[in-house]
Amino acid sequence: xxxxxxxxxxxxxxxxxxxxxxxxxxxxxxxxxxxxxxxxxxxxxxxxxxxxxxxxxxxxxxxxxxxxxxxxxxxxxxxxxxxxxxxxxxxxxxxxxxxxxxxxxxxxxxxxxxxxxxxxxxxxxxxxxxxxxxxxxxxxxxxxxxxxxxxxxxxxxxxxxxxxxxxxxxxxxxxxxxxxxxxxxxxxxxxxxxxxxxxxxxxxxxxxxxxxxxxxxxxxxxxxxxxxxxxxxxxxxxxxxxxxxxxxxxxxxxxxxxxxxxxxxxxxxxxxxxxxxxxxxxxxxxxxxxxxxxxxxxxxxxxxxxxxxxxxxxxxxxxxxxxxxxxxxxxxxxxxxxxxxxxxxxxxxxxxxxxxxxxxxxxxxxxxxxxxxxxxxxxxxxxxxxxxxxxxxxxxxxxxxxxxxxxxxxxxxxxxxxxxxxxxxxxxxxxxxxxxxxxxxxxxxxxxxxxxxxxxxxxxxxxxxxxxxxxxxxxxxxxxxxxxxxxxxxxxxxxxxxxxxxxxxxxxxxxxxxx
Numbered sequence: 001x002x003x004x005x006x007x008x009x010x011x012x013x014x015x016x017x018x019x020x021x022x023x024x025x026x027x028x029x030x031x032x033x034x035x036x037x038x039x040x041x042x043x044x045x046x047x048x049x050x051x052x053x054x055x056x057x058x059x060x061x062x063x064x065x066x067x068x069x070x071x072x073x074x075x076x077x078x079x080x081x082x083x084x085x086x087x088x089x090x091x092x093x094x095x096x097x098x099x100x101x102x103x104x105x106x107x108x109x110x111x112x113x114x115x116x117x118x119x120x121x122x123x124x125x126x127x128x129x130x131x132x133x134x135x136x137x138x139x140x141x142x143x144x145x146x147x148x149x150x151x152x153x154x155x156x157x158x159x160x161x162x163x164x165x166x167x168x169x170x171x172x173x174x175x176x177x178x179x180x181x182x183x184x185x186x187x188x189x190x191x192x193x194x195x196x197x198x199x200x201x202x203x204x205x206x207x208x209x210x211x212x213x214x215x216x217x218x219x220x221x222x223x224x225x226x227x228x229x230x231x232x233x234x235x236x237x238x239x240x241x242x243x244x245x246x247x248x249x250x251x252x253x254x255x256x257x258x259x260x261x262x263x264x265x266x267x268x269x270x271x272x273x274x275x276x277x278x279x280x281x282x283x284x285x286x287x288x289x290x291x292x293x294x295x296x297x298x299x300x301x302x303x304x305x306x307x308x309x310x311x312x313x314x315x316x317x318x319x320x321x322x323x324x325x326x327x328x329x330x331x332x333x334x335x336x337x338x339x340x341x342x343x344x345x346x347x348x349x350x351x352x353x354x355x356x357x358x359x360x361x362x363x364x365x366x367x368x369x370x371x372x373x374x375x376x377x378x379x380x381x382x383x384x385x386x387x388x389x390x391x392x393x394x395x396x397x398x399x400x401x402x403x404x405x406x407x408x409x410x411x412x413x414x415x416x417x418x419x420x421x422x423x424x425x426x427x428x429x430x431x432x433x434x435x436x437x438x439x440x441x442x443x444x445x446x447x448x449x450x451x452x453x454x455x456x457x458x459x460x461x462x463x464x465x466x467x468x469x470x471x472x473x474x475x476x477x478x479x480x481x482x483x484x485x486x487x488x489x490x491x492x493x494x495x496x497x498x499x500x501x502x503x504x505x506x507x508x509x510x511x512x513x514x515x
Contacts (some may be wrong), residue, residue: 045337045404046506050129051448052411053502055423059405059466059495060138062436065103075441079173082104083160083180084148091160091182098491099434101173102166105149105158106194106238106249107296111143111493113264116204117306118500120515121374123208125443126505135499136208143205143220148197150298155225158238159183163248170454171449172439178447183242187230191238195231197299199224203264207515221268225372228261228290252297255285260299263306267515268290272318278307279322288325290335291345293356294367295491305371306329309321312382313513334375335389337368339396342390351476353409362410362420362471366497369406372399373504373512381511400505407501410468413435415476421498422490423465430459433489437464438482454482468494 021049061073065080077205084091085484088227095111097104119126119135127130149157161183169178185191202224210212231254239251259278266274281290294301308330314320336345336355349355355402376399379387403505412419413428419425424434437460439445439453460482468492472478478487 011045024096026389033293034491037336048411049407049505051349052407052421052424053126053506054131054501056140056421056466056468056495056498056502057134057422059468059490060095060141060402060466060492062464063097063468063492063495064141065094065096066141074154076436077174078388079176080160080180082109084157084182085179087151087157087182087184087383089157092144093141094160095147095231095302095492096173097434099437099485099489100166101161101176101435102159102163102248103158103160104249105146106197106245106251107491107493108142108297109146109194110299111496112139112146113197114202114302114493114500115139115142116201116208116369117302118496118503119208120375121511122500122506124180125503129506134239139205139208140216142310143201146201147219148222150198152226154230154234155184155186155296156184156191156195156198156227156230157184158191159245163365168433168437170450171445171447171448172436172443175445177193182379183239183245185238187234190231190236191241192231192235193251194256195227195234196254196261199227199231199261200257200264202227203261203268206268211436211440223260224265224268224368228258228265231261232258241390249296255281256299256303259285261494262304263303267306275318275322278303282322282325286325286329288329289296289332291329291336293364294371301330301333301367301371302332305374308312308379309511313377313511323343331387331389332376334372334387334399335394337372337402338389338394339395339402340392340398342392349472349474349476351415351472352405352411352434353414353476354406355472355473355474356472360470360489360491360494361473361487362468362492363491363497366404366410366468366494366501370497370501370504371502372403376400376403377504377511381513401504403501404505405503409470410498414472416472416478418478418480420469420471420478422467422469423463429469429478429480430481431484431488432464432467432469433482433485434460434462434467437462437467437480457502464490466495468498 007036013513032189069080083093094103095108123132160180202220206217206220214443223229235253237247237254262274262277292300304326305327311323311327335341335343347356355370356364376396378394410420412425419428470487
């Protein structure tokens with residue numbers, strides 16, 4: 001009689017054991033699916049992105065002007081030491097723009113803004129790879145230049161060198177002897193977009209150095225406020241007032257830079273004045289409902305994402321109703337990037353790369369992927385599970401999957417099987433359109449005789465590690481030729497975007513709710 005209850009208990013135990021086992025199996029399956037939806041990162045991918053990030057960071061060192069400190073680039077040395085001397089200011093620092101020796105303030109400031117944003121969002125990921133100090137050093141080298149370029153509230157030097165003269169030479173920056181002319185904006189010759197972008201750079205950088213160097217942070221913020229007032233109170237396009245810039249960095253308008261700068265100033269100060277500015281000027285400058293492409297010229301997509309950050313993390317914020325247009329347009333930008341979205345852009349190559357422009361084709365896919373990871377992380381951190389695109393819903397993982405597809409293409413998963421990040425992978429461009437990389441460090445060349453190195457059939461003697469070249473044509477093809485500046489010239493602002501993108505992909509990210 002005792003045996004029957006004991007038998008039932010035994011069966012009970014077996015049954016409970018089976019239930020527990022099933023529960024464990026379900027939990028494991030859920031965890032795997034959860035990870036695939038939210039991290040998407042297997043070990044090899046993470047390692048690839050980490051290695052690529054380490055390489056990408058080196059290009060900032062290659063592009064440095066001035067008296068170099070702790071220089072680890074064997075073929076680079078001091079250069080541009082007298083830059084700014086004709087105005088009795090020190091503009092020796094900063095970054096050369098691309099493969100030439102120009103310092104263009106507009107894209108350089110954008111470089112600083114994006115690099116700051118990358119550090120603010122993904123500094124922990126950089127630190128895990130011992131790259132955070134390197135990133136901050138590269139940023140400070142740039143903002144030191146921007147500070148000196150702003151000697152008084154309503155004066156900003158926006159260019160060092162004459163591009164016409166500069167492009168008639170092919171020489172190393174260390175040996176250039178030509179006159180380095182300066183271009184400036186002031187109240188008589190305003191340049192709202194450059195002043196506002198520089199204000200954005202200073203404001204964003206002030207947040208980066210807020211804890212580690214409070215005095216420097218305060219200096220940056222002071223300049224940012226002055227430059228924003230200068231830009232807003234003296235409205236006028238630098239492309240109109242200085243027509244010579246149109247051949248290089250022509251601006252299509254300054255409204256986006258004003259919104260961008262005000263957004264960063266609000267994050268840096270939490271001064272309601274700047275939030276009111278973006279709320280009150282959104283209808284005029286925000287281009288609501290019309291997704292566009294983030295670039296050195298167009299800051300609107302970045303502004304939409306940056307301001308939507310506030311709607312994710314600062315519920316009940318005074319004045320937040322004025323941010324609705326930015327949030328909705330940010331969603332439209334994201335919906336356009338997901339390939340399976342009903343509103344997906346058709347601007348893609350057959351290989352899956354976002355493709356908008358022949359010149360510097362990789363800028364737009366990299367910038368789009370960077371914004372996608374940011375938005376994905378904002379959703380994850382705030383607990384927002386779905387993004388609605390017309391009649392379909394997508395998850396944060398869909399945005400991250402898109403971002404990884406662009407990064408993977410860039411790193412070699414493309415029809416050419418070419419890594420467009422120089423120094424990464426087995427196959428990358430060897431004839432990069434870059435003077436310093438193409439000329440042996442011990443060569444003695446002047447302005448003109450250096451062209452033999454431009455026309456040489458030999459690969460560059462110096463590897464421009466971390467350079468992101470322009471990228472492929474619409475048909476996914478690429479010509480690795482030094483004279484092919486359309487496809488094979490790198491730029492510093494591309495590097496800032498690449499660093500941001502790769503940092504975001506090193507591991508599954510959660511966003512800091514406040515800078």
